[in-house]
Amino acid sequence: MTDQRYTIGELSRLCGVPVRRIRFYSDKGLLPPATRTMANYRVYSDADAARLDLIQALRVMGVGLAAIRGILARKSSLAELLQLRLSALEAEIAGKRLIAATLRAALRHPEPTADDLRRLWTMTSLSNADMRALTERFYDEVTGDRMNPEWKQKAIAAGAPELPDDPTPEQIDAFAELRAMLSDEAAIAQAKADAELMWTPDFDPAAYHAAAERIFAEARKAMTAGEAPDSQTGSAIARNWLDASARAMKREPDDSFRTWHLDQYRRHHDRSLRYQQLLATLRGEDAPGREWWWINQAMTALVV
Template identity: 35%
Template sequence: MDGTTRYSIGELSRRTGIPVRTIRFYSDEGLVPPADRTPAGHRRYAPAAPQRLELIRSLRELGIGLATIRRVLDHEVPMAQVARAQAEALDARIRALRLRRSVLHAAVARATGPEETTHMHRLTQLSGAERRRITDALLTAAFGVDADPAAAAMVRAALPDLPAEPTPEQVGAWTEIAALLTDPDFPARLERAAAHQASGAPLPFEALAGDAVTRDAHRSLAEARDADLDPRAPEAAALADALVRRFAEACGRAPDTEFRASLAQELTGAHDPLVERYWRLVWTVNGWTVLPQLVPVHSWFLRALGGARTAAQLNSNAASQPPAEGAPVA
């Protein structure tokens, strides 16, 4: 094909599959100017026109605007620079779409109403700096000038940080954390719990029992908790009973109801369910699997003690019942 070949607008349309009206629009915009016109005024296009149209179509499908395409075709800007900018814009849009999807999935999972869904969406739209201001406000409220620096450092090292592309679980957890931070009592509760954890001070019954017994008990409790053993399960009740006997022996006490009650009372004082919930939400938001040092084993032990007491009561009640009719008598 020589340089004198000319295409009509209809021929260009047939060769490229681009509608005539679109080619005419590109021509009017100066993107595919006609090489000349017939005596009747019909446009005629040069041999390079089909390739130029294909390029325009590809760039348009990649989302690049006509003004930028014109600069690329006129060699005013490198294609690589345009591609980089477009890729970055697409990356940002993809992140935004994934975030919206996570919010919607979280709304489904939590069965939220329109107001809570809107609130959840607004929270996820905050910038990293805005989210940091929220958590810094918590630190300011919880840890004043007289606060334990070790406790403040422990909390600061594990502040929630929502990722750029959070899962629905992370969106839900961040929303719940934001709600917790509006509780006026929560900063003080977090400070008390963190100070106790940072001090490493044992509970009174642990101090009386000694380091070796307490260390072994903590290891057994941590293993059970980290294995996701339900503290209400029979295995957990058996572990709680064994630990009660071990602590009672070390403390010079009998493993009776009174001793169990004293253990439960001390464990209750050391356990703040709201603070434990906060730490578990932080794990979820930050994508951490486990931070066992941030949630002591006391809460698991306390629940296991309750399960053990319930099991003992059920066994006691069953033993006190008369045998069913027809049942063998021992």
């Protein structure tokens, strides 16, 4: 079977592409003619027709000429290029949604102020990737190389704020507040000082985390049953937490360790709780309860 040959006019009619555009692609090296006639007229083949269809499809998707040239020269794979283009389009769509959500948030007030607009429009310049980087910077600053890398990545994954594709005004406000919290240099410095005391070479984060989850569940059960923090049940839970956390930190569960726990709670609980509340708003989850407040009330009443 012989390859069909086409003049530029025939190729134009076959592919539905103007002659002028075909010439443009040819002059740019994207669609060189298969051959030329004795009179120097361009002649194209079936393979050139398929190539022109590919060029047109990529242009419709917004792919640039340089990238198309790389695909046609086999310098990069078509799958890679399409994935990059898809990622770019998804980012663009997310950006448009964020702008729309920002406008909705501004319009919830009958007369938005200049400060409202400034604060809300700032959100359009901060992506989820930016917030992830900000979270990573926070943990890097606070823990340095003291924190086990695996635990650090788990903490970052659990705590990195992510704005939904179509956020509510409340979620935009939560996103903005979380950014401010992660950027608070005074809070970072305080958290760093505390991390230096906690993340010692003897610290067992897996044991500490497991104990915290177990005690948290016990406290929730006690609260549901109507038990007071200073009850016998509260005393037992507080004692278990003191003992388990002391083992994880290779410390003695004495009164000084209890005082350390209470001081940590006093200095960090409100901020930590607020952070978790804002994350819950972003994720559409129920707000965190008062379990740690109950546990620390029980710790306060505990006689060591």
